Amino acid sequence: MSNTDEIDDSTAPLIEHLAELRTRLIRAVLAFVVGMVICFSFGGQILDFLLIPIENTMRDLGNPNPVMQYTAPQEYFFTLIRISMVGGLALSFPVIGYQLWRFVAPGLYKSEKNAFLPFLISSPVLFLLGAAFAQYVVVPLAMAFFLGFADLPSMVAAFVAGTAEPGAVPEPDRGIDIVFNGKVNETLDITLKMIVAFGLCFQLPVLLTLMGKAGLASAAGLRSTRKYAVVGILTVSALVTPPDVTTQIILFTVVYGLYEISIFLVARVETRREADLRAQGLWVDDDEEEDEIFREFDEDDTEDEAPRK
Numbered sequence: 599m600s601n602t603d604e605i606d607d608s609t610a611p612l613i614e615h616l617a618e619l620r621t622r623l624i625r626a627v628l629a630f631v632v633g634m635v636i637c638f639s640f641g642g643q644i645l646d647f648l649l650i651p652i653e654n655t656m657r658d659l660g661n662p663n664p665v666m667q668y669t670a671p672q673e674y675f676f677t678l679i680r681i682s683m684v685g686g687l688a689l690s691f692p693v694i695g696y697q698l699w700r701f702v703a704p705g706l707y708k709s710e711k712n713a714f715l716p717f718l719i720s721s722p723v724l725f726l727l728g729a730a731f732a733q734y735v736v737v738p739l740a741m742a743f744f745l746g747f748a749d750l751p752s753m754v755a756a757f758v759a760g761t762a763e764p765g766a767v768p769e770p771d772r773g774i775d776i777v778f779n780g781k782v783n784e785t786l787d788i789t790l791k792m793i794v795a796f797g798l799c800f801q802l803p804v805l806l807t808l809m810g811k812a813g814l815a816s817a818a819g820l821r822s823t824r825k826y827a828v829v830g831i832l833t834v835s836a837l838v839t840p841p842d843v844t845t846q847i848i849l850f851t852v853v854y855g856l857y858e859i860s861i862f863l864v865a866r867v868e869t870r871r872e873a874d875l876r877a878q879g880l881w882v883d884d885d886e887e888e889d890e891i892f893r894e895f896d897e898d899d900t901e902d903e904a905p906r907k
Contacts, residue, residue, distance in 0.1 A: 622697040623631070629693035634686030635745040641678035644685060648789050650781065655741040666780045675781045681795035684790060691722050697843070721804050728800030731852070732792040740788065740845050745778060799849070802856045803863055817865035820857075827857055 637644060649666065656664040668674045694719050702714075809815035821829075835849040 617817050619701060622701045624689070626694045626697045629690035630686050631696075632686075633689035634682045636689060637685030638682040638789070640680060641681050645682050645786070646679065648681070648733070648786060649782075651738040651789070652741045652745075652785055655738065655745050656778070658742075659745055661778075661883050666782045666785065668782045673781075677786055680790070681784075681788070684794075689728075695722070717804050717808055724800040724804060728796035728798070729793045731800075732796035733789070736793050736796065736845055736848060739848070740807060741794065743844065791838070796849070798853075799834070800851065800856065803860045806857075806860035807816055807863045807867060810867045815864060817861050817868060819859045820864060824857075828854065857878040 651668075653664045668677070699715070699718055806815055806820065810817070830851045831850050832846075835846045835853070836847070
């Protein structure tokens, strides 16, 4: 009878947790769907905003009327779906994060809640900063790098517009004009990859600081692994960016700067933890711990030598 009661008591909380998890997931999914519908309603405007870097680049290269194309009937529709999914996730992230917080918070102590809540707020802010950095700095540089190889149409356009230099006379009957006929989905793919990559890279301080709070990382350990971090950041920069040295250097500089900021934040976490433990009388210095160990060894040796005398 008692065993049955123990089983029932242990099963009920599990069922309650699963029911609450289901409720939180349903609310998070509904928020994502609503955000998706909102972004799809303004999909054309969002697409125009994301294509601003390549539009400005094409204008700078001499194309007064930039045009993008799609080559399949369903291509433009699914392009808007992709935008809606990414935008819907961004819009619904506060609700998703809140539902996650409401599910986890009852099992945390008050100090753990106070420690976790700032990261829940700073994470989307840092992601938006990374996305904005990609949209306004990195993507324009990447587009200028790629489209800069086909500069012949700009010279022809400048001559037709009457803005070419007096000595520059094009020869339209010789050679082949290399023109850029951009596809919407392929261009958007580069932009979204950049935005997501930089948004995730900007999460590095949050990740390392959380690891520092959990005792999984230390400032001394992060300092000692700087050379490995440099190699890792260079590898990531080469993988997530186009084959453009300028863009890779920018990503490396930004991420390495975030790594150094993470070391500073982890050191602050360790300093606060030490201060709290000292105030509670629970902190033991390394020197004091070594003295205690040697003192125990000395006491053991004394006890062993006493019977011999």
